Amino acid sequence: MQQLAFQKIGSLALLCTTLYTLTLFPTQAQQTSVPYSRQDSLRGSITEEREWWDLLYYHLDVEVDPRRKSIQGKNTVHYKVLKSYQTLQIDLQEPMEIKGFYQEGREMPYRREGNAYFVELELPQKVGEIHQLQVVYGGTPRISPNPPWSGGLTWEKDQKGRPFIANSNQGDGASLWWPCKDHMYDEPDSMLISVTVPDPLMNVSNGRLRKTEKPSPEKTTYHWFVSSPIANYGVNISIADYAHFSEEYLGEKGPLTLDFYVLRENLEKALVQFKDAPRMMRAFEHWFGPYPFYEDGFKLIEVPYLGMEHQSAVTYGNGYQQGYKGKDFSETGWGLTFDYIIIHEAGHEWFANNITYRDIADMWIHESFTTYSESLFLDYHYGVNAGNAYLQGARSVIKNDIPIIGDYGVNQRGSGDMYFKGANILHTLRQWIDQDEKWRAILRKMNATFYHQTVSTQDIEGFLARETGLPLQTFFDQYLRTAQVPLFQHYWKDDRLYYRWQEVVDGFSMPVTVSQNNLTHVLHPTAAWQSTDLLLPGRVFETDPNLYIFTQQIRAPSE
Template identity: 50%
Template structure:
């Protein structure tokens, strides 16, 4: 068991390796990337029309992006991002070539036409180059250039942390999502591209290439946009869901076709569980796709990347110490859970990335709960404790594109599991989860908005509870001491005003207490007979 636990911890560290060493000093580029600058705030992205030609032999790309935007207030400088070594060839608006200057990879475009409030405008950016190659995707972002076992090109993008501007020019900030998008990818035949949304056009070109055009009709975050190029085999099914028929399409390497048809049976199981807990799949119009990639996985909207080698668990091992983790393919369940938390509800600042990862990590528990029962779900959640590092706060630094600790995954999940116990009513808990996806449907939000919503629905102010788990590395500790007339208890290692109801068992009987820091309360009994409900992420300490 000890070796097994070490292995799980290693796998977790590998999975969550995108949690880089925290920065102590932020640069001008960090601020330009992470904040709503004056050159960003005045315009709202309506649609991206991306057209990219991929050259596998030289690992290079060439393309354009037309940005349709609405003018919110007058301004004559527009900021976009494009990361080196890619370079801009030209920028055109109304057939006029525009000048620009850059700071790092932020480009500031000088507009000639006067920008009028409420006007709809377009600007097209032409670019080319050899984009950064991802060495260890998805954590080291960029483009993966690889081969399948038959020697065919196997190419995909992965750019959550590093940003979409690593391969295409855009307003690279999570607060502003395009309301729709068209993606055209041209690649050598007989390779095909699979991108987000639905395929609306396929064109065979005279130069032995094929152009695939995909249309996304829902709002989409930048990092959720992808290209996936391979000699794919395809199969599909219809899932009869909460909003009718959902098209589920699967693109896999031909050698894995039969294996995938059996293994991907986890998809309808996932949809059944998550539509129950979270509400309807948020992108019926764009369908659901699971696409094999040369790296582990990523939550690309309506085009989930899959590379878990057709194994249960995480590369064959449970995530955490619970054997329930072997009952499902971790990547299918986790990355698909992001369709609700990350793609439907998206954080405005990556400092609040816990909105994506805490809820989605907890979706694994809810999947187990739905299919195997609440006891199994509880055991799965408790198995995540071994993965928590408590190295730094879960919330990062705002306005500088800085993520918090990777504890946003397991500790964030444990926080939500604790919240579920506090609510102590699964009907209400389910209504909150579904309500979040309804209230913030297709929106970008702050962490405070999510917390305020939950507080309002449960009619308890749990601001200090969220502060405890999200902004500190301290685990709440119930301190007890035995006296002749009973057990005295108080909180230790907590933030100010931390006060939650706590379920304990005394002499085998369930009892609820409300400890308070710096105040000793009494309960009749003996310490040896006291046990904290294991579904609360707290510790017990005897004086």
């Protein structure tokens, strides 16, 4: 489903085989020095062969062979014609292979360009019509060298030597293991995932288990139905000899099933550790509004890698320990009061699966808000000071290397600072608003406004500017489109405090709260020097530690 309007990529730009970037912000320079290829453009842009059809439904029907580490099957693509065109792009990455494209029982010719397949449809494609395309494929998908950061399949064993299998493919693309329209701007309205595995293994995927079938005495097919729009990278297969337990959470929209699938040897540990799941739900429904997928339920599934935000099927591999593999990013102790993977990956149900970036250059929309959700979890359960301390402490991991927004149209994300720097940016905005209930209402309205939609940075910026009533353009230009942190520079002279912003974009203006002798004052610095006599001359004062800024006292200039 194409939820929001998208930008058409000019054919001339697509012909570029070296340097290509579609930028929504002409003043933002390319972030990397490596020239982009035509494959980057075919993967990351909305090509003519993509834009003319609206994705409605997938039925992914595959058999997974753990012994051969292979996947064989088909994907039936249902789509609606938006404008007449005869060439349709489907993506599948090597070493997986397409065996044929079929429409109305006839095999369709196609041409291939790297990972992009261009199907030449013989049936006239008339505006408003709904058609199906069956894609038959198979092969041995790439094994992830470093999941989940490097995409692919992970094939491990449990303690009894039985297969333990899962996929992870954000960034690299779902087309690593199944053929699809591999761009984030368009999602199917719903999806059926049918996976056949050898007994006694079971497959757990997104949505709800509709039924199981026995295609042979030694195999079982699990049919999982997703009733909500879903991003390609969120489609999940998790295969093991799982133990299952569940509970019912009474949430804002009524009863919600929480289902847990874990290796049998870890069942007792999971019964304790997964108590963080209902705690997460209580905190995030408070801050963000109802869980976005009541119809599909919520699952937490053990996998042989750290974890991933697969929609309604969050995967978990944190070793049943607090923090991030036992580490507290903030070094305050607060990061060890929760299981990082449960809280962070489940937070993505609101920011990634409900509100989804249209281009990976805007990945900050997923990671900044979700990392910020960790502090809101602490805020809800332990108080505002706990959330504040967590974010302030985690600033030590921020690099300020390149801008948080990446390059558009080439499948390129921005800086890894989108996590904790992004969270601190949002926390800074909370201080500027200075009304916590208003901030909470904005976060809840944001999830309602963009419910099950793909969005751009401009969508989010515009929404926040309207809802806060604040002039936020230079705020976002500064924090998202440069790597520089605003520098609050000051000096004392003639019993007055002189102050200004440095290292900022033109027109940057954001208030700063300062404290001295238990009194607080709000200053309104710009890039030009200003002065005030509100503070006791020469005495120490403190800027609000919840603002992500740098401060510098300099010598007063001589006359």
